Amino acid sequence: MTPTQAAPSPGADKRQSIESARSDTTRGAGVRNMQQLIQLRWIALVGQVATILFVHFALEIRLPLATMLGVAACLAAFNLASLLYWRPRQDVGDAALLSALLVDVAALTAQLYLSGGITNPFVFLYLLQVALGAVLLPAWASWVVVAAGSAGVLGLVVFPGPVTIAANPEQGIADPYVQGLLACFLLTAVLAGLFIGRIARILRERDARLADLRQQAAEEEHIVRMGLLASGAAHELGTPLATLSVLLGDWRRMAPFTGHPELQQDLDEMQTQLGRCKAIVTGILLSAGDARGEAPAQTTLAVFLDELVSEWSATRPVETLDYRRHLDEDVPIVSDSGLQQMIGNILDNALEASPHWVGLEVSREGDDGEWLRLKVSDAGTGFTAETLANFGKPYNSSKGRPGGGLGLFLSLNVARSFGGRLSAANRPQGGAEVVLELPLSALALPAEEPDESNDG
Structure with missing residues (x-):
């Protein structure tokens, strides 16, 4: 170490380690949240393809099959790229989570536009995206998801797609529209309960970890204050201990003590205890760094x-x-x-x-x-x-x-x-x-x- 270089203080190192642990905790929660989104997107893709094929072939509602499957393929490619990109990384910010949710909103809007627009019963899946945004993102970003979902719904109203789905509620459960509504409700409820529950648990674990780190930081600050107090007391005790040592040395040579072996033993014991007090004070100063040698x-x-x-x-x-x-x-x-x-x-x-x-x-x-x-x-x-x-x-x-x-x-x-x-x-x-x-x-x-x- 050159003369102009200063050694970092233990307090600064401790604060840096706590801040680093806090950021690591936040980053870890972001990674796990992104993993949950990727898993949810895989499930949504399977559901989309199954629903498209069922409606097209079983219900005989003619859909632009190639285009809709192409949208699903693009979303699958995006999800695969996200999986490969985020797997080795440890830092996922709010902007990345927001972008992922906006991609999901855009893909949902495209699929709904091609399969009935506002008359498609699965239009309520927008609410799942809004709920995820409210749980995962800060307030400003969650409102961006709300605005994107609202814009998607408004776009479906203004720009009707190539397919129109007619509803006949009087048919009850036999009506395909009513069946779609029930399927949409069940799907939204199950996914919301499953994934939002997982995400909420991740956030609770993060908050608990941050609370532990805040408690640790408070304890470290308490220790620093006690260390400063002990170091100051050790400096103050140095002078009276030295004075007592001189007085004991003078008493040892005085007539009342030289002729009494019992008093000499008491002086020896007092000198021993005084030496122990000095050693304790020296140890405090060593721990505070006042007398520490550079070589370990x-x-x-x-x-x-x-x-x-x-x-x-x-x-x-x-x-x-x-x-x-x-x-x-x-x-x-x-x-x-x-x-x-x-x-x-x-x-x-x-x-x-x-x-x-x-x-x-x-x-x-x-x-x-x-x-x-x-x-x-x-x-x-x-x-x-x-x-x-x-x-x-x-x-x-x-x-x-x-x-x-x-x-x-x-x-x-x-x-x-x-x-x-x-x-x-x-x-x-x-x-x-x-x-x-x-x-x-x-x-x-x-x-x-x-x-x-x-x-x-």
Whole structure:
């Protein structure tokens, strides 16, 4: 990276990824809607050809058979081209959907003009096109479909076609016109119920996905605010901690303390806890990027986990830490302070619920062992049903203290940033367990790019 190049901020990357996911969701819904239109058009083509042949040969109503079959062939060619064109693509906009519906309206108008015009009972199929436009398109585009359908009906009135269909309602069900009306109603009802129902489900899934993304964006913003607050607090705490360290050093040399070993032990314990506070502040600043080195620290998975467990157990009053590591082979990874803090936070929650025993089991899952699985267990009272139902939400805690529940909320979002997942459950034998699953590819050391600065 040259001196004039700036590294992108994690917040900007996160916002870009969320916006990208939103656009991908919208594009995916557009593709599926276009697929539904293509399927509907195939069904309409089969129905058109069957109806044309039935009316021409069975009812002996002479139609311009060659011309009508030619219109159907053109529509079939258009549908095949649409299928081949849109299958490899992931982006279908409103303009493409509108154009497809207008082609359907034009083809329907041509077929009706050739087979009775406004006297054709299938003229009500315009309403199906209008309904599809109202479901698939924004308001302005749906009104374009309404205008096109209205223009088609008006054109059939002004320009009668070569065939006229006479209606004799007094014949009842024996009248071909009445039969056509019934067939049109059944066809419209079935297609509307089937395809509009599918499209509505697609749109509901899209809306649900967008709602999840909006919730994720709100959670990310909440995390950014907490990160800024923690970073500012860490800066502010640096000075008083340094002052306390100096005072403890002076007290160690004063007469009242030098002659009392018990007081010296208290000073040693205070110095140890003060050093731990400094380490916590340093960790906050590292996570905020204030003291992060540019070169990533390379280590291995086993070494990373063993060091983490050793450091955690040495600084926590845990009586028994049941640490089990089931790794067939060690793999190189990047030591990430955020991941270390997340695992430590999960262990802290387990320790608070069960001071006597905490379990940590590590394994690799998947066909090729591409997932890292860490299960943290405790022997406490377990999660409440409400806590499990709202798992991952901020301030979701049964501990009853202000600000509780942020630990798992932050851990869940850190896991999400690695492309992993976090889940919680109660153990059958009592207590709770939290399972963290991460793709090992997210922890791998990135390949170094060739240095081209000296290429000449």
